[in-house]
Amino acid sequence: MDAFYASVELGKRPELRGKPVVVCGSGPRAVVTTASYEARKLAGIHSAMPAAVARRRLPDAVYLRPDFPAYREASAQVMEVLRRNVETVEVVGLDEAYLDLTGLYSPKATMRRIAAEIRADTGLTCSVGISESRMLAKITSELGKPAGLVVLSREDALVRFAGDSPGLVPGIGPKTVARLEAIGIATLTELARRQASELESTFGPRSGAWLHARGRLWDETPITVSRETKSQSTEITFDVDVRQRGELEKHLVELAAELCRRLAKRELEGRTIGIKIRLDDWTNVSRSHSVEAPTNDLAVVTRVALELLRAYDPQRPVRLLGVRLASFQGEADPVAAESEAPAGQLRLGFSSAA
């Protein structure tokens, strides 16, 4: 979806159309969640940018608090359109999905129709990429933003992106780009030319093999209809770093209560209770402990979380505090039953409606 949160806001308040709109939190440490294309164009505002920087660059933009219930509602409508048109839909976050178009007579016509339906039902636009794999569909969908539809084969992509940074591939982030550059790899073509053995010795067997495949824009990740929840967490970044242990413990108790409330709602129970701490110097620390039996019991989660905090006993001011539960038991979540897309002999096209 294009500038999803901002676009939903524009639907709620059409009088803002054409103006730069930025969705972000209100605190001193808030970051930008979404910027409308006007805000991007005018001042280079993008998601994850500190809200304070955005306000300095573009004081006259419209700044809005996120309204997640509205985004969830809009997202559900969009996904409903996808599911009524295509059998295998993998939802990734509120504003992105992969569709298995294998076997369709005309993937392009189908996606044009779906995009039009989404627009008719929700007033929102999306960008579509159609290609031979999940990864290529995603890369391709970026080319058409906003509201575009692009079809690109792997063969054409290899030519088109030959001189681009490997960072173009989803999953290759800034750290990996830097490590690749350090061994003389700055372009996709250079990555594609390296032996698997060399990449494996630098990055380890799994990551090396993965990079070797991605360098040739090769990807066989299946489209999976639904995924099991592996963990759930709640965290808070304080407006001002916290030094007092008592205050930290008070926040931890509140976080545990919030987490348990959400876990209970989804009937999730887990064995591994963890805490996460970010200190003022940005070092991250996590501690966890596994209990005998799966639980979402407030008393147990709170007790273990407090024990972990007391054992670690932060020696610097704390910026962020979080609680997490993981190692969930099998079929606790009714919507989480795993199901995989049919393998599809003739992989004509996958598409991403990112």
Add this chain to the structure above:
DNA sequence: TCTGGGGTCCTCAATCCC
């Protein structure tokens, strides 16, 4: 006024068990 919140997956080391 520098850097959110909610996730997934991977690596590596230690430990236990077969």
Add this chain to the structure above:
DNA sequence: TCTGGGGATTGAGGACCC
């Protein structure tokens, strides 16, 4: 009995994504 090699599990840390 000694030794070694695998798995599986835990725990910590980090990269990455929406």
